[in-house]
Structures are given as structure tokens and as C-alpha cells.
Amino acid sequence: MGIIKRVRVGLAVSAILFGSGAVAQEVMNDPFRAPALEALKDKKIAYLPISIGFDLAQAWGGVVKQQAQVYGMKFTSQDPNWNTGAMVQGFTALLAERPDVILTQNPDMQSLARLMKQANQQGIVVVQMNMAGAVQTDAVVAPDFIGMGEAIANKVVEKCGAGTNTSHKVSIVQGVLTGGVSFYQVQGFNKVFAKHPDIKIVSSQAADWDASKARSITETVLQQNPDICAVIDVWDGQGVGTGAAIKQAGLADKVFFITSGGGAQSMCDKLKDGTFSAVYNYDAVGMGRDAWTAIMVALQNKKGGGAIKTQMYSPYRYMTKADVRDGTCFNPEEYAKILR
Numbered sequence: 001m002g003i004i005k006r007v008r009v010g011l012a013v014s015a016i017l018f019g020s021g022a023v024a025q026e027v028m029n030d031p032f033r034a035p036a037l038e039a040l041k042d043k044k045i046a047y048l049p050i051s052i053g054f055d056l057a058q059a060w061g062g063v064v065k066q067q068a069q070v071y072g073m074k075f076t077s078q079d080p081n082w083n084t085g086a087m088v089q090g091f092t093a094l095l096a097e098r099p100d101v102i103l104t105q106n107p108d109m110q111s112l113a114r115l116m117k118q119a120n121q122q123g124i125v126v127v128q129m130n131m132a133g134a135v136q137t138d139a140v141v142a143p144d145f146i147g148m149g150e151a152i153a154n155k156v157v158e159k160c161g162a163g164t165n166t167s168h169k170v171s172i173v174q175g176v177l178t179g180g181v182s183f184y185q186v187q188g189f190n191k192v193f194a195k196h197p198d199i200k201i202v203s204s205q206a207a208d209w210d211a212s213k214a215r216s217i218t219e220t221v222l223q224q225n226p227d228i229c230a231v232i233d234v235w236d237g238q239g240v241g242t243g244a245a246i247k248q249a250g251l252a253d254k255v256f257f258i259t260s261g262g263g264a265q266s267m268c269d270k271l272k273d274g275t276f277s278a279v280y281n282y283d284a285v286g287m288g289r290d291a292w293t294a295i296m297v298a299l300q301n302k303k304g305g306g307a308i309k310t311q312m313y314s315p316y317r318y319m320t321k322a323d324v325r326d327g328t329c330f331n332p333e334e335y336a337k338i339l340r
Helices: 002-027 033-040 055-070 084-097 113-121 145-160 180-193 211-224 236-248 265-272 284-301 332-339
Strands: 044-048 074-077 101-104 125-129 139-142 169-174 200-206 230-233 256-261 278-281 310-313 317-319
Touching: 033 284, 044 055, 044 084, 055 074, 055 101, 055 125, 055 284, 055 332, 084 101, 084 113, 101 113, 101 284, 113 125, 125 284, 139 284, 145 169, 145 180, 145 230, 145 256, 145 278, 169 180, 169 211, 169 236, 180 200, 200 211, 211 230, 211 236, 230 236, 236 256, 236 265, 265 278, 284 310
Parallel strands: 044 074, 044 101, 101 125, 125 139, 139 310, 169 200, 169 230, 230 256, 256 278
Antiparallel strands: 278 317
């Protein structure tokens, strides 16, 4: 009888455990996945950067398009090719088409401001990349450029400030003066340099995102100030020209040249060959992921464009030649292929 009882008890326990497992399995079915997927399905994302032909835009758009395809969304893109008028026309056309999301990059603070506000009023989600405009929309995905500008300026103070055996002379190469990347970084520079009157700004000129113009500006500055201590360029795509001027003058070992950008392979190459002394890398691929997250959040909250407005500050990190390894930087061509 004892053996029979034990068998019966064992069977009963097994049945309870098996039944509990079945219930647990049913409970563990994700009840939130279907609504999330439904919020994304068939939605249309329109991509409008200032140009698709450069590394940042390729990474952002490539990541977002790839994910949009995974979740059954439609993705379209336009290439204004650095033409602000074409961007305005493109954005105006999108207002008539009424996509669910516009992923854009402002050429300056004002050109798209009214149009972005209008898009939000129509219920369109607007995500701004890298260069914030004068109005806040559902999300701005960018590094904290003022904070990064302060970090860059502090590095320059370490190299060229009081107590260093240098001229304390510094040159700044800006981009488009009213472009967010340039405008806010310069604010950060100025905050730091105001506390260090020993730093002498000998030049602060705009190269308008043009590497050739940056090179020409820097050549002139170096001719006038051969004892310059440091040069800052607000973007590495433009900074290629700035760095080339420093190398051509034979000053690469004497001038501290610091810039910033999204971590494309060209950044690592220029660190390795000494064109750049140091950079702040704000990881364009990671920014693409941040943009995709912002889009998912905005669509799932179902409150319409402009209902919840967020600044999404992407991380950045300081790098020198010693930090470059295989795979440290990304290959823009991989993401350009996705956008074709």
C-alpha cells in the first residue's frame, strides 16, 4: 500500500507541475508585442537629410531603413545634395504626402522651422538628426553639442593654456554659422575659453562644411601664425581639409588638431596617419539606433506628432591614434548600399 500511495502522490504532483507549466506558458505569452507591431505596421517613414552622400546620413538612414523593413514599414528618401532650397521644397511636398514620420536634418536653425511645426500640427512625427532647428519636435537625436564643445575646449586648454610652453594661440574652423553642429559647439568653446583669458583665438571662420574652404582658411591662418598651438574644426568631414593644411605646412607634430564626427572609417584613418591629433566620436550608427527608438516610441504612444517632445543626447567619446583598432570605425558604404 505504501508503494501505491507514493506512486499516486508522484502522479498527482507531476500533474500539478505539468498543469502549472502550461498555465505559466500561457501567461508568459507576450501580450504587448502585437499592439506594438500593429502600431508600426504599414507606417511610412520619409527621410530627408541635407545630403545622402556622406557618412553620417548614410549611417542614420541605413539603420532606420533596415529596421523599418523588418517591421513592415515603408521607407522613402530624398537627396537635396546640400541645397537648402531643395530641402524646403522636399519638406513642403512631404506635408502634402502626409507620411507618418519625417526623419530630417536641418541645414540651419530656421529654414525648416515653420515646416516642422506644421508637420507636427498635422499629426506627423518629426525626428531631427544632429542639427536641431529653432522648434522642438517629437525628438532631436544628437550629441549634446554644447557639452561636447566644452569638452573639446578643455582638451585645448590642457595643451595650450596657462602653464604650457606654447603661444596659447588657437584657431577655430566653423561650419555653417547657423547650423546646429557648429552653432552649439562654438557656444561650448566660448564658455570654456571665457574662463581662460590666456587662450588667444587668432581666427574663427566659417568653412560652410566644405573641406577645400577649410583647407584654404587654415593655410592662411598658419602662414600668419606659424607658432599656433591648436586648431579646432567642428566636423571631421570638413576637418579633412583643415588637417591636410596642417600636414602640408609640416606642423602635424607641433599643432594639436581636434575635431569631431560620427566615427566613419575615414576618422580612424586620419587618426592613424596623423592628420587628426584627437577626435570626439559621436557614433553615427548608434545615432541611427537612437532615431529608430524615437520613432517606435512616438508611434506606439498614439498621441500624434508633437505630443511628447524629447532631446535624445547620443553618447560621444574622446579618441586618439592609440584608441584605433580593427572595427573601431564603421564603413559608410555598408549603409549606403541599404539606402540604394
